[in-house]
Amino acid sequence: MGENFAFFLPVMMASFGVVFGFVWSLRVRAAGYWSGAYICVAGGFAVPAGFALVPTPVWGFVADLLFASGFLLFSQALLERWRPNWLLRARIAIWALSLLLCAVALALGNLPLELVASDFGCFLLIGLPLVAGKDHLGNWSDRILFSATALVALDNLARGSTVPLTLSGGSFQSSDYAFLMQALACIFGLFLALAALAANMLDLLTRYQRDALHDPLSGLLNRRGFDDAINQRIRRLPMQGSLIVCDIDHFKMINDVYGHALGDRVIVSLARILARFAPASAVTARFGGEEFVLFLPDTHAARAAGIANEIRESIAQEVADQFGLSRPLTASFGLSTAQSGDASIHDAIARADAALYEAKTRGRNRVCVRRALSAPDTATVDPQSRACNA
Template identity: 65%
Template sequence: MGENFAFFLPIMMASFGVAFLIVWGWGAREAGWWSGAFFSVATGFSVPVAFDFLPTDLWGIVADTAFATGFLLFSQALLTRWRPNWVLGLRIAIWAISILICSFAVMRDIVPLELVSSDFGCFLLISIPLIAGRGQLRGWPDRALYAAVTLVALDNLLRGSSVSFTLPGGVAFRDSQYAFLMQALACMFGLFLALSALAAAMQDVLTRYRHDAHVDPLSGLLNRRGFEEAVARHDASGSLIACDIDHFKRVNDAHGHGLGDRVIVALADALRALAPADAVIARFGGEEFILFLPGADPAMATGIADAIRLRFAEQAASRLGLPGPLTASFGLTSLHRADRSIHDAIARADSALYEAKEKGRNRVAIRPALAPAGDAQSSRAIA
């Protein structure tokens, strides 16, 4: 093994271990396994340096155990992403058998057997996720990661299959072609694997941060920011519905905020169930919700609002075990080319909502586009 490899590889692998430890702190679920894997592999690559300070054959067992553990953790990291804990017992068995055979070979000074057992054990451990990952790839980071894992698996398979050629009799391990190829390919494929895994983990972190920034955690609907971004991707046509739970403060005061949260979730469920697939639904805060219905005319939007109102009034109270009724009021308007932004339509829908509240609640009030304030066109109440 070259002296440059002897010092560079442990540092490179340990550096990736630190990087993944940081990403794990940001919430990437598999990054902790990646961190442990790279620290383990770094330990394995550090053995030649340790051997120079304290020569003993036992270092071989340490290296084999470190590599087997690293690849077991690699497989765990990959399967956490693609198919959590798949055939965990089998993977642990492969890890244990590989270490036992390697230890036997070290004790009997059978170097080819040690190398073949280590390489094939690592090959099996990292090949299992390749089987599980088929059909689970969610974009270019996953595809790059899958390619990197494939290269690492082939490296171990081919290296283990060619030991008789790369480690001829009478040649010391550290001076062999096997050792050079092991370290050189580890630099290339290990770097590819680490960068691919980091890219996939960072994509997950960014996706989660984006989700948290745009989704209301209680209802699972979009929040105000998410709503505005989603609506901006649509043409400026359609209808807008504002809805608000009637007498919500009384529910909180009488039954506590826990039940109040369940009431909010019940209305959110009704909105999801009855709104069209292309609707943009958001919780704007408290008990107020907004629906944007792309391309929907007022008649269609009124029918949808009325269906949601009826379902909530008929089912929410009994579902939550409340003795009294639960209702919601709705204000509806259409988008207009003269609107400066979606907020103009939201203001009209809010005005119609207040009109519905003033006329007795549990109804849908309609405000035409560009209608003056206080000019609600019609309202519907439950029969």
């Protein structure tokens, strides 16, 4: 192998280590393992330079340690996507056994045994994640990453299986084994790095998209996410159903008396209650502050009012006791249905907001319904919850 090529390989691997390190700084957990793996492998390929400066058999074990550690990190990086920490103890045992055999081979001066122990250890470490990942190939990035990993695993398996043929005659540096190791590592290592980088960047973009569409405190959709979900639905189906607007009563008092930290916990608790009672098809969002919106597709007003009352009663019964509040915590609800003449879902939201305002003015802790923006014809249904039908 030419000296220039041998120099290029550790530089390339280390460069990918730095790139993955940057991606890891963007809070992509798996990228940290990829970074460590490529740094270790870069160190392994740089060992010949150290041997040239200080010739000693110790360098052989240093290379074995770096390659084994790099492949252990490769396996963990892959499993972060497919099955985190799967068979972790077994993989550590493979790493340790491979290094033990390498140390024994070095002590005996048996280079072929050392190379076989290293190659088969690396094969098992990077091959096991393929077993875990075969059922998690739902998108193109995972399929490409799986293919790149399989090639690296097969490279180590084939190289370890043909050591007697490729190591025959001459020194390690001038052997066919060394040439194939570095040439194929350059090709497959580059493929694996690009596949992993694409997968990590796709994860990062997916996370940014989720963050853009979700409220970070409650985990529900935000206003933009709500609009996006509704627009996706009406491209496939007509806009039919009911819309509920919910607002916590006297929420400013909670923040003023108990502090914003407890106010945030109340928001989270309410979001969980909404998720518990909302149907699976519901689109649930936090529009800001203490205001929540639920769109219930294909749900008539009577059923939606029943759901709103279940949520209202649960809030009144659970939240104050949960946080040790000295007074009951309640919420008011406005409800409307989507109309054929609505220009958008925001027409239904406007009617529900009007019903919510009415619920507030009538004493709070109740559900009011408006099907149009005309003056309401009020009918008392229950002492605790009045339906205000327009």
